[in-house]
Amino acid sequence: MKNIVTFKILHTSDIHGYIYPNSYTTKQEGDFGLAKLSTLIKSVKDEKTILIDSGDTIQGSPLTYYYSKQDQDNANPLANVLNEIGFDYVTIGNHDFNYGKEYLLGYLNHLDAKILNCNLLDIKTKNPFKGITEDIMIIDGVKIGLIGVTTHYIPNWEQPSNIENIDILDAFESTKKQVNSLRDKVDFLIVSYHGGFERDLETNELLTIDTSENQGSKILNEIEGIDLLLTGHQHRSLFGTRNKTIYTQPGYNAQNLAVVVIEYNKDSKSYQVLENKLLDLQNIKADQKVLDLVKEIEDETQKYLDTPVGHIENDLLILDQLDARINKHPIISLINHIQMKYTNADIALCGLANEVSGFRKDISIRDVIGTYVYPNTLVVKKMDGRTLKLALEKTAEFFDLKDGEIVVSDEFNHPKLQLYAYDMYDGIEYTIKVGNKKGERITSLTKNGITINDNDEFSVCMNNYRSSGGGDYFFIKDCEVINDTQTEIIDLLVDYIVETKDIKIPHKDNIKVIK
Structure with missing residues (x-):
């Protein structure tokens, strides 16, 4: 039917620099890493797919540590890998600042993906530190809105020099403002949030001290109009629906892929969820193209580690x-x-x-x-x-x-x-x-x-x-x-x-x- 459009959202988060599927401690192969995730993504992705990463991508592995010590003249290896896989959008994570702005920009400046960022602003221009506050992707006439936001708790962790001249706004308030701006212009609205859930998703009971580090539950409970909330930061494996909003969180170190399939009816302007699930990497082979892309820096890293x-x-x-x-x-x-x-x-x-x-x-x-x-x-x-x-x-x-x-x-x-x-x-x-x-x-x-x-x-x-x-x-x-x-x-x-x-x-x- 021409007025029924089916599209797919694939979601990753908290990759933390893991590309090869081998432990840096034991050297044994495991079910993680972007090389294996790439094979899975390419097997389920089609022309009506949106692929999004929610941040904490370029810090966390010995490879990223070693690379951070090298001259930052070329594209970050993670940028090359995400480009090969074909990511459409990324959000910035708090750990992406850990090695400083130059290192972060070596990643962001070389991405083919659009950078969604509505609350990390240049302190002078008040524009996004990098990227755009929102975007609209059109699939067979269906307008899909996208917003990216990052936990505003970053100053409680980060070296001041790494976030110098960046105004970090409240994640909840920024999301609410952007949703109100974009909701009436689109048919389906996605928020990619580098942050997690402060409350139990079933009982709504507060799980930790409410410091505002994680505001996912507050977003679900108090902001109307979000169809899909993509989350991260907590390294949890989650998917479900609350208050009519679909949510996902795909673990860490590229162990899982969140898959959401939507069937949208253009006549009734309504949709149904055909799939909302997490896929793991069992029995998945690594993508040789991805392995080859980073083989040189991986080999250098392994040699360095054995020093x-x-x-x-x-x-x-x-x-x-x-x-x-x-x-x-x-x-x-x-x-x-x-x-x-x-x-x-x-x-x-x-x-x-x-x-x-x-x-x-x-x-x-x-x-x-x-x-x-x-x-x-x-x-x-x-x-x-x-x-x-x-x-x-x-x-x-x-x-x-x-x-x-x-x-x-x-x-x-x-x-x-x-x-x-x-x-x-x-x-x-x-x-x-x-x-x-x-x-x-x-x-x-x-x-x-x-x-x-x-x-x-x-x-x-x-x-x-x-x-x-x-x-x-x-x-x-x-x-x-x-x-x-x-x-x-x-x-x-x-x-x-x-x-x-x-x-x-x-x-x-x-x-x-x-x-």
């Missing part, structure tokens, strides 16, 4: 993520030692990412990057004893008791895995009693055996994410900066290991986590 840098007496692998936190892993002591040595700070803190490798006896750069996976820089802040205690109580919320055993609290498992939220400190001694109520779990706090008082002052080194209040540590954000090193912690670790060669872990059993 030997030092030696320790025994393997220090991290095999149990919970145990590595309850019984502070020696690698934490090493990282904190290096941070304090570099800054002369009194106290250091750091956490472990969701998936970390640890070190083998012969340490390579692969081990270091597999253990400290973020492009964080080191910052020193002045902190009094009261604020230090607040920070420790906050990190102690990571644990809970279940059937008499210490476990990770549900809020750090759902809706998004946040094992990185737990900080471990050196330079002090303290006890966490998990059975106590929140805010009263630190039962002892000393430095060199002497009790710390509220008015005592210390220099405390940490990554820039925590320094800027990331993880809802707003009280740390307000602390005075003593030294903003602008030096990446990964580089500090590699330099220390290269210079020291034979590494002796200065491990201290200074943290007690008890029931």
Whole structure:
């Protein structure tokens, strides 16, 4: 029927630089990566398809870390891959800023796709920092509107220099404004939002502290006229409908493809959803064209990762993520030692990412990057004893008791895995009693055996994410900066290991986590 038009939306998000389907830690093949996703996309895409990525595309893998250290004269390899696959639109993610503007522009300036961005504005012109606020694609006479928006929580995480001269507007308010502007001009309206859901999609119960980092539920509940909300940021695998709005979220590291198929009736100006699902990459072969596009930089990355840098007496692998936190892993002591040595700070803190490798006896750069996976820089802040205690109580919320055993609290498992939220400190001694109520779990706090008082002052080194209040540590954000090193912690670790060669872990059993 001429007045019935069927079209398809394919959605990816949070690719985080994964192209080859091989683990950078084990080198084993898995069901992830843009090369495999490309094969799947090309098998389901037709001339009536819109292909959209919702951001966090160019940071997160050893390949992107290695490439960020090279001269940025050419197109980012991720731009070349997205062009080969044929993406129509992209949205900017918060992590896309991590390596600075020059690196980000090396991606955005070389994309064939249109950049949808209605709330990251040039501070002088008030136009989008890059791209367009909205667009209309016409498929067989059906007008499909598209809007892109990014979580406005970026200043709570990012180095100020990386977002300099960018005015970051409220994501919800910007979406509402743009929807009101575009709704009457189109037949079907899509919002691509680099952000997630702050509420349970069934019960509408608040899942986390409502900081406005994620406003997907607020958008679903309070903005009328959105037909399809594409989300990301939380790395969840979701699809469904709420308040007449279809929604998707396709996981992370290019593990899934969201597919939405719409049948639109031009006579009644109505539509029905024929499909809304997530496809995985099981039994999918990698697209050789994509592999070939990035083979040179991938080979260079692998060679770089295998560079030997030092030696320790025994393997220090991290095999149990919970145990590595309850019984502070020696690698934490090493990282904190290096941070304090570099800054002369009194106290250091750091956490472990969701998936970390640890070190083998012969340490390579692969081990270091597999253990400290973020492009964080080191910052020193002045902190009094009261604020230090607040920070420790906050990190102690990571644990809970279940059937008499210490476990990770549900809020750090759902809706998004946040094992990185737990900080471990050196330079002090303290006890966490998990059975106590929140805010009263630190039962002892000393430095060199002497009790710390509220008015005592210390220099405390940490990554820039925590320094800027990331993880809802707003009280740390307000602390005075003593030294903003602008030096990446990964580089500090590699330099220390290269210079020291034979590494002796200065491990201290200074943290007690008890029931």
